[in-house]
Amino acid sequence: MQKRTIQTRPIEGQKPGTSGLRKKTRTFMAPHYLENFVQAIWNAIGGVQGKTLVLGGDGRYFNDRAAQVILRMAAASGAAKVIVGQGALLSTPAASNLIRQRRTDGGIILSASHNPGGLGEDFGVKFNCANGGPAPEDLTARIFDETQRLQCYDILEAQDVDLSRLGAARLGGMVVEIVDPVADYASLMARLFDFEAIRALIASGFTIRFDAMHAVTGPYAVAILQDMLGAPEGSVVNAVPSPDFGGGHPDPNPIWAKDLVDLVMGPDAPDFAAASDGDGDRNMILGRGIVVTPSDSLAVLAANAHLAPGYARGLAGVARSMPTSRAVDRVAAARGLALYETPTGWKFFGNLLDAGRVTLCGEESAGTGSDHVREKDGLWAVLLWLNILAATRLSVADTLRGHWQEFGRNHYARHDYEALDAGLAGAMLDDLRARLPDLPGQVVTGRRIAMADEFSYADPVDGSRSERQGLRIGFEDGARIVCRLSGTGTEGATLRVYLEDFTDDPARLELPVGAALAGVIAAADEIIGLRARTGRTAPDVVT
Numbered sequence: 372m373q374k375r376t377i378q379t380r381p382i383e384g385q386k387p388g389t390s391g392l393r394k395k396t397r398t399f400m401a402p403h404y405l406e407n408f409v410q411a412i413w414n415a416i417g418g419v420q421g422k423t424l425v426l427g428g429d430g431r432y433f434n435d436r437a438a439q440v441i442l443r444m445a446a447a448s449g450a451a452k453v454i455v456g457q458g459a460l461l462s463t464p465a466a467s468n469l470i471r472q473r474r475t476d477g478g479i480i481l482s483a484s485h486n487p488g489g490l491g492e493d494f495g496v497k498f499n500c501a502n503g504g505p506a507p508e509d510l511t512a513r514i515f516d517e518t519q520r521l522q523c524y525d526i527l528e529a530q531d532v533d534l535s536r537l538g539a540a541r542l543g544g545m546v547v548e549i550v551d552p553v554a555d556y557a558s559l560m561a562r563l564f565d566f567e568a569i570r571a572l573i574a575s576g577f578t579i580r581f582d583a584m585h586a587v588t589g590p591y592a593v594a595i596l597q598d599m600l601g602a603p604e605g606s607v608v609n610a611v612p613s614p615d616f617g618g619g620h621p622d623p624n625p626i627w628a629k630d631l632v633d634l635v636m637g638p639d640a641p642d643f644a645a646a647s648d649g650d651g652d653r654n655m656i657l658g659r660g661i662v663v664t665p666s667d668s669l670a671v672l673a674a675n676a677h678l679a680p681g682y683a684r685g686l687a688g689v690a691r692s693m694p695t696s697r698a699v700d701r702v703a704a705a706r707g708l709a710l711y712e713t714p715t716g717w718k719f720f721g722n723l724l725d726a727g728r729v730t731l732c733g734e735e736s737a738g739t740g741s742d743h744v745r746e747k748d749g750l751w752a753v754l755l756w757l758n759i760l761a762a763t764r765l766s767v768a769d770t771l772r773g774h775w776q777e778f779g780r781n782h783y784a785r786h787d788y789e790a791l792d793a794g795l796a797g798a799m800l801d802d803l804r805a806r807l808p809d810l811p812g813q814v815v816t817g818r819r820i821a822m823a824d825e826f827s828y829a830d831p832v833d834g835s836r837s838e839r840q841g842l843r844i845g846f847e848d849g850a851r852i853v854c855r856l857s858g859t860g861t862e863g864a865t866l867r868v869y870l871e872d873f874t875d876d877p878a879r880l881e882l883p884v885g886a887a888l889a890g891v892i893a894a895a896d897e898i899i900g901l902r903a904r905t906g907r908t909a910p911d912v913v914t
């Protein structure tokens with residue numbers, strides 16, 4: 372086996388976004404593209420000589436090939452060991468857990484999350500640090516810097532490692548340890564939750580349906596929900612990961628998991644249903660006759676987490692990304708918990724979790740998690756819900772109703788406008804940014820604007836600043852509009868408009884979201900001028 376140093380040139384556009392580098396699969400497969408980015412990671416972290424890394428991905432098209440390239444590059448650069456999930460599979464939270472449990476120096480996760488997979492679809496690579504969390508902004512900036520001056524990369528000339536067999540293999544001087552992707556994660560879950568109580572709930576006839584969306588969570592959900600907790604076979608559907616996610620879009624929301632929504636709204640609804648995304652870090656929670664919004668889910672979990680053994684001591688604090696609804700703020704205020712508001716991106720929760728300032732965090736984009744790992748965690752959220760329901764023996768719908776009665780309700784929706792011309796979308800936001808100072812005091816569709824600004828964040832732990840994290844407009848009556856461009860898309864620009872209104876009027880608590888938000892939606896239209904500027908009359912996705 373020989374180490375080779377390959378001459379290359381910087382490749383444009385290798386700037387990590389909200390969560391690592393996401394591009395079309397064909398882009399990643401182009402000569403030197405993956406290799407350049409991986410070498411840039413090595414350079415930015417001070418090399419991998421003598422280090423131990425974790426490697427795995429969500430099984431999408433090119434996952435297996437990319438894993439072999441990364442192994443050969445790690446070996447060529449002197450890594451001591453790489454711990455790989457069998458078949459190069461690891462869910463994102465399981466990878467985060469392995470990085471932490473095995474006290475490694477970090478890891479590489481191959482995933483484009485909820486984006487579709489396949490030769491014509493999306494691929495992604497991200498680096499997670501020794502704390503198990505996504506690289507913070509200063510490190511992603513250094514990685515980008517390296518991509519812009521890279522002249523060569525090192526790779527071993529070698530045969531593929533057989534990743535289908537558990538155990539140790541060697542690649543040059545490096546050990547490749549192939550592990551069961553599920554085992555360590557499943558035992559972590561068994562430590563956090565009252566499996567006895569959940570098992571008893573299921574044994575009492577409580578029915579569940581988990582849609583793994585042909586993605587990586589399938590094997591985890593089968594092992595935990597069916598094998599360990601006794602849910603009947605068939606409770607987990609679409610459980611075998613496939614390179615193109617069965618031709619679907621592994622995004623657990625009412626659009627892409629419509630079958631599940633139809634099921635819970637129909638006569639054969641299970642008591643509890645859930646779905647997760649491509650790499651297993653997102654979740655959607657449903658119950659008979661109800662879909663729980665991610666923001667409400669975070670608030671319910673914050674209010675009830677103490678019912679699970681892992682959180683029985685209470686929470687240190689909670690955090691949400693800025694565009695996430697402020698439902699959890701009401702729980703924090705009522706329970707005297709510290710509350711943090713961060714920019715979009717799980718990486719921003721890392722310092723707060725490491726410093727012990729928060730125990731639970733979550734985002735409107737279907738992500739919730741805790742200090743058990745440093746990623747959001749889809750199956751964890753499902754198990755915490757089940758643990759809570761096992762303790763209260765309430766239905767999902769009654770849990771929500773009770774929550775709204777106690778804390779009030781933040782009606783909430785996100786409208787996405789996809790594949791916009793990037794220049795046009797940027798200009799539209801620039802224009803709105805310029806108008807922000809004039810907005811307070813104006814009355815739009817009968818509501819008076821109280822504040823308008825651009826969100827920036829100063830990390831309370833290390834003082835680092837992140838500017839330009841979303842435009843927000845708040846109304847005197849408590850309603851809010853937030854606009855920002857997505858940092859995870861791979862085609863043109865995606866504009867996200869987040870809409871929120873609050874009520875504690877008992878007569879309005881159960882109003883459907885569309886009706887409750889009609890006024891805020893009209894105000895957003897008028898303020899942003901989206902119709903006029905883009906010709907779009909409706910969002911592509913409403914979540």
Ligand code: G16
Binds near residue numbers: 652736856
């Ligand atoms: C990633 C990030 C999340 C973020 C989401 C959407 O999730 O980890 O923090 O909320 O993207 O980001 P954006 O609005 O910029 O598209 P995932 O599940 O895609 O890794």
